[in-house]
Amino acid sequence: MSGVEESLAELRQAFKSGQTRSVSWRKSQLRAIIDLVQDNEENIFRALYQDLGKHPVECYRDEVGVVLKSAKYSLSFLEKWMAPKKGRLPLLFFPTSGEVMPEPLGVVLIFASWNFPLTLALDPLIGAISAGNTAVLKPSELTPACSSFLADTIPRYLDCRTIKVISGGADVGGRLLQQKWDKIFFTGSPRGGRIVMSAAAKHLTPVTLELGGKCPAILDTLSSPSDITIAVKRIVGGKWGPCGGQACIGIDYLLVERKFASTLIDLLKLTIKKFYGEEPQNSKNMCKIINKAHFERLRNLLEDPAVAASIVHGGSLHEKELFIEPSILLDPPLDAEIMTEEIFGPVLPIITLSNIQESIEFINSRPKPLAIYAFTKKDSFKRQIVSETSSGSVTFNDTMVQFLCDDLPFGGVGQSGFGRFHGKYSFDAFSHEKAVMTRGFFPEIEPRYPPWNGFKLRFIRLAYDFDYLGLLLLMLGLKR
Amino acid sequence: MAGAAQEEDKKLFDSGAASTLVGELRDAFASGATRGYRWRESQLRGLLKMTDDHEQDIVAALRSDLGKPEPESVLYEVAMVRNACKLALKELQHWMMPEKVKTSLTTFPSSAEIVSEPLGVVLIISAWNYPYLLSLDPVVGAIAAGNAVVLKPSELAPATSALIAKLVGEYMDSSSIRVVEGAVAEATALLEQKWDKIFYTGNGRVGRIVMAAAAKHLTPVVLELGGKSPVVVDSGVNLQIASRRIIVGKWGCNNGQACVSPDYIITTRDLAPKLVDALKNELEMFYGKNPLESKDLSRIVNSNHFNRLTKLMDEDKVSDKVVYGGERDPTKLQIAPTILLDVPRNCLIMNEEIFGPLLPILTVDKVEESFDIINSGGKPLAAYIFTNDKKLKEHFVKNVSAGGLVVNDTTVHVAVHTLPFGGVGQSGMGAYHGKFSFDAFSHKKAVVYRSFMGDAAMRYPPYTNGKLRLMKALLGGSILDILRAIFRRS
Numbered sequence: 001m002s003g004v005e006e007s008l009a010e011l012r013q014a015f016k017s018g019q020t021r022s023v024s025w026r027k028s029q030l031r032a033i034i035d036l037v038q039d040n041e042e043n044i045f046r047a048l049y050q051d052l053g054k055h056p057v058e059c060y061r062d063e064v065g066v067v068l069k070s071a072k073y074s075l076s077f078l079e080k081w082m083a084p085k086k087g088r089l090p091l092l093f094f095p096t097s098g099e100v101m102p103e104p105l106g107v108v109l110i111f112a113s114w115n116f117p118l119t120l121a122l123d124p125l126i127g128a129i130s131a132g133n134t135a136v137l138k139p140s141e142l143t144p145a146c147s148s149f150l151a152d153t154i155p156r157y158l159d160c161r162t163i164k165v166i167s168g169g170a171d172v173g174g175r176l177l178q179q180k181w182d183k184i185f186f187t188g189s190p191r192g193g194r195i196v197m198s199a200a201a202k203h204l205t206p207v208t209l210e211l212g213g214k215c216p217a218i219l220d221t222l223s224s225p226s227d228i229t230i231a232v233k234r235i236v237g238g239k240w241g242p243c244g245g246q247a248c249i250g251i252d253y254l255l256v257e258r259k260f261a262s263t264l265i266d267l268l269k270l271t272i273k274k275f276y277g278e279e280p281q282n283s284k285n286m287c288k289i290i291n292k293a294h295f296e297r298l299r300n301l302l303e304d305p306a307v308a309a310s311i312v313h314g315g316s317l318h319e320k321e322l323f324i325e326p327s328i329l330l331d332p333p334l335d336a337e338i339m340t341e342e343i344f345g346p347v348l349p350i351i352t353l354s355n356i357q358e359s360i361e362f363i364n365s366r367p368k369p370l371a372i373y374a375f376t377k378k379d380s381f382k383r384q385i386v387s388e389t390s391s392g393s394v395t396f397n398d399t400m401v402q403f404l405c406d407d408l409p410f411g412g413v414g415q416s417g418f419g420r421f422h423g424k425y426s427f428d429a430f431s432h433e434k435a436v437m438t439r440g441f442f443p444e445i446e447p448r449y450p451p452w453n454g455f456k457l458r459f460i461r462l463a464y465d466f467d468y469l470g471l472l473l474l475m476l477g478l479k480r
Numbered sequence: 481m482a483g484a485a486q487e488e489d490k491k492l493f494d495s496g497a498a499s500t501l502v503g504e505l506r507d508a509f510a511s512g513a514t515r516g517y518r519w520r521e522s523q524l525r526g527l528l529k530m531t532d533d534h535e536q537d538i539v540a541a542l543r544s545d546l547g548k549p550e551p552e553s554v555l556y557e558v559a560m561v562r563n564a565c566k567l568a569l570k571e572l573q574h575w576m577m578p579e580k581v582k583t584s585l586t587t588f589p590s591s592a593e594i595v596s597e598p599l600g601v602v603l604i605i606s607a608w609n610y611p612y613l614l615s616l617d618p619v620v621g622a623i624a625a626g627n628a629v630v631l632k633p634s635e636l637a638p639a640t641s642a643l644i645a646k647l648v649g650e651y652m653d654s655s656s657i658r659v660v661e662g663a664v665a666e667a668t669a670l671l672e673q674k675w676d677k678i679f680y681t682g683n684g685r686v687g688r689i690v691m692a693a694a695a696k697h698l699t700p701v702v703l704e705l706g707g708k709s710p711v712v713v714d715s716g717v718n719l720q721i722a723s724r725r726i727i728v729g730k731w732g733c734n735n736g737q738a739c740v741s742p743d744y745i746i747t748t749r750d751l752a753p754k755l756v757d758a759l760k761n762e763l764e765m766f767y768g769k770n771p772l773e774s775k776d777l778s779r780i781v782n783s784n785h786f787n788r789l790t791k792l793m794d795e796d797k798v799s800d801k802v803v804y805g806g807e808r809d810p811t812k813l814q815i816a817p818t819i820l821l822d823v824p825r826n827c828l829i830m831n832e833e834i835f836g837p838l839l840p841i842l843t844v845d846k847v848e849e850s851f852d853i854i855n856s857g858g859k860p861l862a863a864y865i866f867t868n869d870k871k872l873k874e875h876f877v878k879n880v881s882a883g884g885l886v887v888n889d890t891t892v893h894v895a896v897h898t899l900p901f902g903g904v905g906q907s908g909m910g911a912y913h914g915k916f917s918f919d920a921f922s923h924k925k926a927v928v929y930r931s932f933m934g935d936a937a938m939r940y941p942p943y944t945n946g947k948l949r950l951m952k953a954l955l956g957g958s959i960l961d962i963l964r965a966i967f968r969r970s
Contacts, residue, residue, distance in 0.1 A: 016855075018879075057943035061951055087898035098899050103881060105904070182905065190698060197695035201688050204705070206909040209698065227932045237940050275941040285941035364510070386595055386927055388512070393926035398590075401928055405592055407581035408926035413599070414676065418700040420924065433911065435884035435899035436877055437892065441718050449728055450766040450776040452551040460551055464559035 004175050007164050011107045011134040014162045021104060021132045026078060029129045029158055033071045033122060036157040037064055040149070044118060047145035051117065052243060053288035053323075062242055063118040066404075070123050073406050073423060074130045081130065081427045084436070096439045102431040104132035105206075106182030111173065111196070112139050113187040114290055115246045117146035120187045120210075125163070127426025128185070134162040138176060141169040142290055181205050183430060187248075190415055208419030208429050211412055212248035212342050213369040217399065218359045218385070220376035221260045231375040231397070232267045236275060238373065238399025240326050244287035245346040246294075248416075249371045249393075249403060252343050255359040258352040265328060265350070269313050272326045281323045289322045289345060298324055298345040301338040310349075356381070363389050368414030373399050392416050493662055498669040501658060505601045505628040508656045515598060515626045520572060523623045523652055527616060528565040530651035531558055534643070538612050541639040545611060547779035547814075548734060556733070557612040560895065564620040567897055567914060572624055575918045583928070590930045596922040598626035599700075600676030605667060605690070607681040608781055609737045609835075611637035614681045614704075615644055619657070621917025622679070628656040632670060635663040636781055675699050677921060681739075683833075684906060702910030702920055705903055706739040706833050707860035711890065712850045712876065713747040714867035719758040722866040722888075726839075727762055729864075729890030731817045735778040736837040737785075740862045740884075740891045743834050745841045746850035752843045756821060759839075760804050763817050771816040772809055780813045780836060789815055789836040792829040801840075825853075847872065851879050858906030859883075864890045883907050 019025055037044065044064055048054040054063075087098040108128050112121035121139050128135040137154070139147035151165045166172060177184075177199035186196045187210040200207045217235055222228045239251040256264055276283045289295045299317055302308060307329065308315070314327030329349040332338055338349060353359060356376075363372065370392040374385050386394055392412040393402045402408055403422075411420030421429050447459035455474075462470040513519055531538070535558050542548040542557065568575075578593040602622050606615040615633045622629045631648070633641040645659040660666055671678075671693040680690045681704040694701045711726055713719075730742045747755055767774040780786045790808060793799065798820065805818030820840040823829055829840055844850055847867075854863060863882035867873055873887055883903040884893045893899050894913075902911025912920045938947035938954075 021878075055941070055943045057938075057941075057948045057951065060948055061939070065951060087896065089896055089898065098893070098896055100900060101877070193698055194695050197698070198692055201691035201695055204684060204687060204691070204703065204906060204909070211698070224932075230932045230935045233935065233940060241940070277942070283942065285943055382929070386925075387515070387597075390597060390600075390923065391925065393928070395928040396930055397932055398928070398930035401590065401930065402592075402926050405581070405583050405926070405928065407583070408592055408928070409594065409924050410926065413923040413925070415698060417698070432881070432904040433900050434882070434904070435893050435896075435901065436887075437885070437889070437896065437899065438873070438887040439889040439892070441721050441888060444721060444724075449724055450549070450551075450732060451768070451774075452549055452776050457551045457554060460555045461559065464555070464563060 004166065004172075004179065007136065007166065008107065008179050010161060011136065011164065015104070015106050015134045020134055020162050023079060023082065025159070025162075026129055026132055027075060029163065030071050030075050030078070030126065032157040032159075033126060033129075034068060036153050037067050037071075037118075037122070040153060043149060043153075044146075047143075047149045048117070050145040051114070051143035052290060053284070053286075054243065055285050058241070058243075058285075058287070063116055066119045067122045067126070069404075070126050070406070070422070070426075074126050074427070077424065078130055081424055087435075089437075096437060098435070098437045101434045101436050102131065102427070103434050105430055105432055106133060108133045108135050108183040108185065108430060109176060109179075109181045110135060110137045111184070111186045111188060111192075112137065114140035114142040115243045115248070117143040118150075121150055124185045124187070124421060124426065124429075127421055128430045129163070130427045131430035133182070133430050135164070136176065137163070137165050138173060139165065139167055141167065183207070185419075185421075185429065186210065193417060208411070208421065209417035210248070210419070210421070211370070211415065211417035212344070213367060213412065213416040214252035214342050215249060215369045215371040215373070215391075216359070216363055217251045217254050217373040218356065218375065219254060219256045219260070219264065220356050220374070220378065220381065221257050222375065222377065227377070228263075228267065232264070232271050234397075234399050235373075235375075236268065236271045239348050240272070240276070240286055240346050242400060244289070244324075245348075246287065246290060246344050249400060251348065251373060251399060252369070253339070253349040253351055255351050255353060255356070255362060257356050258354055261330065261350060261352050265312055265330065268328055268348075272313070276326060280325050281318050281321060286323075286326070286346070289324055292322065294345070295319065295322050295324070298343075298347065301336075301341070301343065301345075302327070302347065304336050304338070307332045307336050307338050314346075357384075360384060360388050363391075368392075368412070368416055370412045370416035371395065371402065390414065493660060493666045493669055495669040495672045498660075498673050501630065501660070502601060502673045502675075505630065505656060505658065509598075509600055509628040513653075514623070514628055514656050517573065517576060519653070519656075520623055520626055521569065523657065524565050524569050524572070524620065526651040526653075527620065527623075528562060528569070530647045531561050531565070531616075534647060537643055537647075538640070541637075541643045542612065544639040545608070545637040546734060546737075546781055547777075549776045549778065552732065552734065552778070553612075557610055560613050561616045561620070563897070564617050564913075564917070568620050568624040568918070571915065575624065575915060578927070590928055592926065592928045595925045595927050596625070596918070597925050599921060599923055601628045601630070602677040602679065602921060603670055603673075603675045604629060604631045604679045605670075605682070606631065606633050607739075608634035608636035609734050609739070611640035612644065615640075618679045618681075618912060618917065618920075621912055622921045623657065624918045625921035627676070627921050629658070630670065631657075631659045632667060633659065633661065635661070677701070679910075679912075679920070680704065687908065702902070702912065703908040704739070704910075704912075705861065705906065705908035706835065707858055707903065707907040708743040708833055709740060709860040709862040709882070710850070710854050710864070711742040711745045712847065712854075712863075712865040712867070713745060713751065713755055714847050714865065714869060714872055715748060715751050716868050717866045717888075719754060720762065723755070723758040723762045725866075725889045726864075727759065727766060727817075730839055731763070731767070731777060731837055733891060735780070735815070735817075736839075737778065737781060737835050738891070740894055741835075742839065742864060742890055743860070744830065745839065746844060746847075746853055747841060748847055749843045749845060752821060752841060756803055756819060756841070759819060763804070767817065771805070772807055772812075772814050777814070777817070777837075780815055783810070783813065785836065786810060786813050786815070789834075789838060792832075792834065792836075793818065793820075793838060795828050797824050798827050798829055805837075848875070851876065854880050859904050861903045861907035862886065862891070862893070881905070883911075
């Protein structure tokens with residue numbers, strides 16, 4: 001792996017040459033990503049199935065489709081994003097122009113994560129390219145099929161002197177982190193985030209950390225049966241849909257009023273059966289657990305006796321297939337690990353409250369999550385949730401859809417990370433906003449310069465208040 | 481009372497005390513007191529009033545700490561803080577308003593907005609060179625965004641630090657805004673705590689320490705650092721005006737002890753003598769024949785920095801390059817404006833941020849070569865060029881990376897609130913001023929409102945080929961494709 005230094009030197013050289021700054025380079029690389037994904041759809045489906053047991057529809061919904069949409073969106077807005085923005089200037093500075101000009105940061109490093117191996121690699125890369133950077137992408141070693149797919153195809157489709165894939169495990173990650181980058185974009189766990197940021201500090205490198213957290217869903221007691229049905233479908237879709245619960249914005253646990261719990265559990269069971277059949281492990285509609293270590297982690301969470309006693313649905317583990325059945329827990333102890341750690345698996349604890357209002361305090365007493373979901377028709381409760389809780393995003397009456405809005409920033413706060421991406425925000429994440437001010441040589445404002453005297457001081461005071469009338473009077477000797 | 485307060489001060493501010501302090505502020509923030517518009521407005525008014533009422537005390541403290549001339553104090557510290565407060569007061573309601581955004585066809589029907597929310601409890605560590613401005617300008621952003629704040633002013637400007645601690649206690653809500661005075665021990669105790677944002681102004685060495693401490697708690701940081709900000713002077717410009725604008729940005733800004741001050745000049749071999757003459761002329765006009773006597777120049781902050789600067793000047797291969805100035809008075813910590821011509825690039829003065837009244841001039845054959853010199857070092861906080869050549873200007877703007885660029889002037893961009901102020905690379909990360917300050921202390925929360933209608937079965941398992949086709953069409957966003965997919969399905 002001595003190649004890391006050479007790769008980096010080559011990328012620095014390529015960046016210096018200026019080629020990545022041109023619109024044509026950026027567009028050609030974005031188009032190449034579209035071609036890569038479109039030409040290799042079947043290979044992508046196969047790799048994702050191999051690594052995660054992901055169904056092609058899910059692959060398309062959460063990966064292929066997302067990347068295509070994102071690349072096309074960037075292509076259509078790129079020139080607009082690249083254009084300098086005018087800043088308004090005070091008359092005092094006339095004649096002067098001021099603008100904010102986005103410029104690429106240089107050579108950036110992207111760490112992708114294993115749960116959406118394609119999206120979380122290519123979506124940030126789209127941002128890095130749009131902003132005109134050269135980049136190293138490190139896919140996750142936990143998804144070997146997807147990782148080697150990216151390592152094989154990216155050099156064939158994209159400009160290999162400016163975009164490189166470096167695969168490997170923790171040792172390679174560590175080596176990459178010793179280098180000086182102009183930005184590091186990391187998706188993964190808080191533990192990994194701390195390591196990345198500590199390494200970045202040595203070189204004063206800015207970072208974006210996309211982490212996770214325990215994303216709650218609040219289910220208010222709804223009166224209309226059809227609303228309840230839709231809410232439950234969206235909850236099941238948001239829990240077991242994305243990568244079998246192994247998603248940073250997936251629902252972690254559910255908050256409901258006690259009186260509503262039994263109706264809810266019945267509906268959840270029914271919906272799970274409708275979606276995944278009698279034998280979910282054979283349905284091919286749900287992802288498996290990524291690897292043995294995570295399988296064991298989840299097994300440990302479930303085998304805590306107090307937690308095991310709270311299982312009201314599912315709970316069977318298929319070790320050979322690394323599959324865990326969609327499982328529901330009712331009021332597991334709050335100090336059990338399953339309620340203190342991010343679950344990242346197909347287990348849904350339901351926490352009952354006597355009044356749904358208590359959910360706000362419940363959420364606020366825990367680290368800030370990446371997303372909060374709330375199903376309610378009460379506007380006052382909606383307002384309360386938005387203003388009194390803190391999270392990366394809040395979505396009302398649905399799950400996951402915030403991920404699909406190009407105009408919304410996607411990113412965490414507190415323990416769920418910082419920095420944001422998607423659409424224009426991805427472009428911004430990889431750009432420096434350079435302030436540029438252009439002045440003429442005339443007119444000169446004499447009182448700017450020493451030697452200082454009382455007149456100049458008065459002038460400065462008025463100038464800073466933009467008191468033009470006062471300035472005029474002062475100049476005419478009519479004011480003191 | 482004063483005695484009791486002093487007694488209090490003497491108690492060691494250790495990590496236990498820091499932890500108690502943060503705990504109190506967390507409670508205050510959790511109570512929601514700082515979130516409302518009223519609190520933010522009242523605190524901004526308090527800060528404005530404090531600055532207005534005590535302008536003379538501030539000027540006196542700055543004179544005591546730095547020998548700063550009054551107009552400089554008024555112009556760069558008092559007035560800048562006042563303007564930041566006034567702008568925030570004028571725009572705050574507007575800034576706080578959620579921003580509506582478009583949602584895509586994929587999630588129809590829905591609406592979405594971006595809500596700015598306070599981050600929580602934030603730490604501001606400021607610098608000694610503009611001790612009032614660099615302490616309170618970030619505080620304006622922090623309170624405008626609705627955060628609880630701990631401010632640690634620099635111990636190297638003790639009079640200003642003490643004044644700020646006293647005034648903030650009197651004029652602002654002490655349940656949510658606190659000042660901790662002190663040096664390394666206090667800063668270390670503070671940095672061990674968990675913050676929701678750390679805003680640091682200072683040097684790269686401490687910047688690294690701050691960011692590493694922040695990493696433990698996953699705390700985002702703004703680092704306002706410095707760097708060697710270059711000035712390129714092209715031929716064909718009005719040298720008198722260029723010189724004056726360089727001088728006022730260099731010696732007129734705290735005698736060169738400013739993060740955006742010109743650090744060195746690059747010009748052509750032909751132009752250099754003329755430029756030196758122009759600079760000498762204007763310097764004499766501004767500061768007289770004996771600048772050490774001038775009341776219009778700040779002194780060096782302390783003897784450490786004085787010794788550092790004299791070492792830069794006295795290095796063997798540098799000392800004979802002084803073409804103007806060089807006088808110094810260790811007892812009064814004064815160094816006269818000093819110009820050095822044609823210093824070698826491998827000397828100390830060209831390899832660290834000067835942060836003082838020394839101005840080296842590098843000469844090149846062609847002015848274009850200056851861009852390579854600039855780009856070979858760390859990215860500076862600011863870069864300046866004086867030119868009438870439109871092509872050269874465009875080249876400069878496109879190829880020189882720095883926090884901010886000014887063409888035909890120096891340092892003035894700092895006063896423009898519509899421009900973000902902040903560094904890139906070695907000069908730091910994150911930006912502030914005006915709305916950018918509010919944003920630096922806010923989290924932009926994405927909020928999506930959906931109704932229970934418009935539920936699409938294709939989202940859910942069991943998955944089929946028909947669902948795949950429809951999904952492709954929907955994510956593609958073309959109505960025609962969507963219709964086609966629906967008909968194929970039936």
